[in-house]
Amino acid sequence: MQIEGNWSWHAVTLFQIIPSCIQIAFIYWVPESPRWLVDKGRNEEALNMLAFYHGGFEYREIRDTITIEKEVTKESSYLDFFRTPGNRWRLAIILSLGIFSQYTGSALFSNYINLIYEVWHCQLTVISQLNGGNTILSLIVSVSAALTIDRFGRRRLFLVATSGMVVMFICWTISSAVYENSDSTNKAAGYVQIPFVWIFGVFYSIAWSGLLVA
Structure with missing residues (x-):
């Protein structure tokens, strides 16, 4: 429908x-x-x-x-956050996680992913299927990663997630540039962005989706 x-x-x-x-x-x-x-x-x-x-x-x-x-x-009191180097470091980590989580590029998924799919000339039914599949995959990855905190630790999961996101964003940007420079004639460069978007979402879900509250 x-x-x-x-x-x-x-x-x-x-x-x-x-x-x-x-x-x-x-x-x-x-x-x-x-x-x-x-x-x-x-x-x-x-x-x-x-x-x-x-x-x-x-x-x-x-x-x-x-x-x-x-x-x-x-x-x-709340001043205890600033009284020792250890407390100041922990406070900096907490604040940075809240700030960095808003600069990961996740807004592309939550607000503009449909427009991105439309640029690649995807039909509405295909867009709905892609969104549904991406959401289910992200949920599975996020829950699975949260259950492995005791085994791998938060630090390692955040490093893996952030590194993977950077690599995927670079690949996504390059393929997008190739697609635009070809005046939208290079269909391969357009469609290859879809797996990059999905893999980026997988890396995001490893840490930045669930571990902020896990």
């Missing part, structure tokens, strides 16, 4: 909003977490909830953790 005009993307956006609207409508009936109840001094309610769902074995752990966190908070 093909939808013409602005509704081709309006419909997709509205469909994605439905789950969020359901969550907003029923969020007020969701019970508070035991940690929140303990933090607010409502220990009896927290204990009853844990006894009902977990047999009460987590209550003491949560209570002790909240107590320790409050004691630590009294003696610490």
Whole structure:
């Protein structure tokens, strides 16, 4: 089924909003977490909830953790991020990951990939198939990479992902330049960009998609 005009993307956006609207409508009936109840001094309610769902074995752990966190908070502040070289280095890593993730070229996939496919004269059905396949592949790679953190480490995965993205972007740029310089007559240079785009997405999914929150 093909939808013409602005509704081709309006419909997709509205469909994605439905789950969020359901969550907003029923969020007020969701019970508070035991940690929140303990933090607010409502220990009896927290204990009853844990006894009902977990047999009460987590209550003491949560209570002790909240107590320790409050004691630590009294003696610490956000200035601790800058007081030692180690903390400053960790803060720099966290900030750089957030910034660099926006400069990886992923915006091409999320915002302009359909326009790129259209430049290569792909039909709408083919574009939908390519987008669907790329999304499924990225999900599989992202989850698989997140499950291997303990084996390979974040640093190695980020290095592999970033290096692969750079190489694929170079190949993608070269083939795109060849295609444009041929006045769009070099079809091979146009179609070869598709695997470069996909492989770029695979490398992106290895680290920059899932490891930022894993």
